[in-house]
Amino acid sequence: MKQKNFLVTIAIVLATLIIGCADDDFQETVGVCPMVIATNPADLATNVPLNQVITVTFNEEMNPSTINSTSFIVTGASTIGGTITYSGVTATFTPTGNLTTNTTYVVRITTAVKDPQGNALQEDYLFSFSTGATLQPLVIATSPTPNETGVVLNKIVSATFNMPMDPATITTTTFTLKQGANTITGVVTYSNNTAFFTPNANLTANTVYTATVTSGAYNMAGVGLANDYVWNFTTGTIVAPKVILTDPENNETGVSVDKVVTATFDMPMDPLTITDLTFTLKQGTTPITGAVSYSGNTASFTPANPLLANTTFTATITTGAKNVAGVSIANNYVWNFTTINSSGGPDLGSASPFGAFGGNAGITNQGINTVINGSIATTAASTLVTGFHDATAIYTETPLNVGNVTGAIFTAPPMPGTATSFAIAQQALADANAAYLSISPASMPGGIDPGAGELGGLTLAPGVYKSDSGTFNISNGNLTLDAQGDPNAVWVFQTAAGLTVGIAGPTGAKSVILINGALPKNVFWYVGSSATINGAGGGTMVGTIIANSGVSISTAGNAVQTVLNGRALSLISSVTMVNTTINVPQ
Template sequence: MKTKTLFLNYAILFIALISGCASDDFQDTVGICPIVESTTPLSNAIAVPVNSNIIVTFNEEMDPTTITQSSITLTGSSTVAGTVTYSGKTASFKPTSALAENTTYTGRVKTTVKDLKGNALQTDYVWAFTTGLILRPIVTSTDPINNATDVILNKVITATFSMPMNPSTLNATTFTIKQGVNTIPGTISYSGSTASFTPTIALDANTTYTATITNGAKNSSDTALLANYVWTFKTGINPTIIATDPLNNAINVNLLKTVTANFSIAMDPTSINATTFTLKQGTTVVLGTVSYSGITASFDPTLPLQAGKVYTATITTGAKSTIGIPVANNYLWSFTTTVTPPIVVLPSAINLGTAAMFGAFGGNAGITNQGLNTVINNGSIGTTAASTLVTGFHDANAIYTETPLNVGNVTGRIYTAPPAPGTATSFAVASQGLLDANAAYLSISPASKPGGTDPGAGELGGLTLAPGVYKSASGTFKISNGNLTLDAQGDPNATWIFQTAAGLTVGIAGPTGAKSIIMKNGALAKNVFWYVGTAATINGAGGGVMVGTIIANAGVTFSTAGNAAQTVLNGRAISLVASVTMVNTTVNVPNN
């Protein structure tokens, strides 16, 4: 038995010596050759992550001094740099930098590696694997989009990614906005999958900007964009004022003028207001209402402008387009009003106050037009009633219930109570006008101007009258037997006051029934006044020329519905309580 065992040991020793794997000490257990049991990645593996470490596991513990960068190597298109470590039965190769995507690499364990007994790997162990494509973040959308135009000046620029990003990699270095070579200052934030750049100051108008997300931006797995992402956009243009009314340096501007400015592009209506559109006379701010429609801003003074004064209108940079871009600079223009004052103060001390600007005033009951040819020249109309009680009229700013058959043109303004187009401001103007009309009514009453005579026993037709005060003894005046002539006898200040406790009737029925007032020898319409206790009816058959300021307590009516003949009033038709009705009537409001 001993002989047999000895023989087997020698046989094993002989085989080991031949193979090079014998122990140096014959008394020790005979060793076997070390082998590579496994690798990570496996041989022929695909889609291997580019940040993988290469791991080699042996069947036994190895001599650490033989596990080096020269004994374990990795090559692709060239030798890969890395560090080799060893622990237990495992050697690790850690590449210095990430491996290339979609690339085949060859790992090699050389025969210079040995186990603890000095037994070497018998042949080089070689295997290969292929890396995969990295799932990189990409920019999926931006705001503004690439090549966008008309971008607002306070725009927050955003970029949305295909996956969650590492917020710390989105900063002033990786997300920039430039105008040419100049970097725009701003703050950067990140939420969800969107990075936002908020400029510290507003962008410049009509300017091209370039936004960049660099490949320093990384996802939550620390994978970067493949390349820089760059896009451009252009801001919108500044709106400009292309026309004004009045023009700059205009003269003889109407005292009832609504000041307007037209813009080059549509504006944000909320930015056109009493702060951004102002009117001043010297340093005095003019009160008024500001409105905006289409491309036109309008400033409607609350009261008539002063005669012979220079006014300056201003549109400030607070006025902005619909996309929030302001006027580049404050826009100023000036104009001078006409020398004609708006208030009538006659030598006879008859003061109409603000009522002087009205060609017709309907008390608290409204004004009605029937016909296509009614016009108020050189003046306004008003009522303290709601705007719905003014029918068949329009001014430069609004239409008041006109129909195809009832159109009345007011060259001044229409002042009423709300609803729109009536406003609190226009109601205030109308209310003051009514107060002043009442005061004027009392100033020409028999109590204030006593001593009136009645040369025609209530009939004024066919008479020629010198300046003076005339009072109807019966309580009514008529002009029915012919025309009334007023003779100033060369006195430009000649004044006539007619007083009737009840009604005034001008004209008679029939196609030739219209009667007129003839002015001669310098007589002026502004110096003729009618005090009417109830209502005045003027040429019910149509036609004729009435003269003077009629202040009636209970209404004034011109012509009759259906009459085509034009009835003319050179003066004013003011009713304190009831309405004023016109049919194809021309009212020429006298100047002072």
């Protein structure tokens, strides 16, 4: 009997539900009425933010017109106002203002809420939540600090908070800067708990400014500062930066053609203002290309190419160069300098008349067409000069080794060498050694290596050139020396080890070509070891070669004539040549 009564009761309940939710053609389970399935905040949630937006989600699509202030009610100490919206299956209540701290709120969704078929909630749905205590944001640090003086004129003003803030509330309305009643325009940004005010222009010197962060700046919970945060600071006196040192100095002469031009300031500068627009170098009105850098109060201009010799250049630091406070130099700083006097070649002294000098080891000719238009000498005995004759004597010539010296031959005894000719040779060697030292890297520093040791195929302006690897080659083509119209233009080539001109083979000879007024007498080769000139024969070499350990020109068996417009001076070892013409420069 009890089982029968229970089944009857269940049937009555189901019938009631079916009748109450009839004709519902939406996607809910058949026979189930509308209901609330989720809320935010959840029921009994605590420490809810004060700017909380309240949402209610249903199990099916609802009739929006039934969701309003009479069916979606939020009460705390009293009913609070807000805006109600509906989308999808969710109703949203946005309070008119922030909620109150430490308050329990009750949300009621009444049975007036219905689905589009008119099916209503079966009973009012209630849930509650509580807000927490107020966690008030504070400004805990500023830059400049309150009442700071001597503030730089390009200062970015900042305020740091004790917690994350709502970036949307950090604006030019809530973070302001004023000078008296005048508002300073600028840009406000926010990052990592810090707000930044960047003025659109430099501040004024010796002036008091007032910065304010208003109570409209909120944290992520919607809580604002308790009060406006206000502080003052004073800018400093304008101190314009100055150029206190330059290299080269103003009106300096004899400057290396590979000089890096520098200017040193009396205070730290803003590196962003030290550029190729504010640091320039010109030759007359022609700009010199180069790279500008800044380090440790010093700006540097590195020319892209060697400067012209015997030329005056003008360097300028413009008023666009500013210190770290944003203050420019008072006026453009301009200075001049002149590069090395290219007529300053070495003094060969008594070595000047000699087309070949064989140190203390002699001079050898192999060939019947060798001509020395000048003199030759060695401090060795006359027997170590072979294959030559001058107007007064023959030095071990054979029918296959004939060399005509148009000047004179100077050696140590025996005859035809004499004590007098030996003394002349000794003095010439001393003068050649002095000239060698005068064009060394120690005496002429700063030489550059434009072809990484390979001079073939290059066209070079006057200047000092030093091989980084220790050897110079002319093998990829001829070397051209361009005097650019200056008959006094000088070239000095420095190699710690060898100099090799030409390559093997019948077409391997390479030449040095002079253009635009360049002269053989102004070309010098400092060779730390030995020099080999066109070993395959042929070609035209130019300049005075001063080698520590010997010079060889062409090789045995070559009939084609090899020309040296210059000198082959060896300090220790011998000079050898085959069918060679040497024209001593005048």
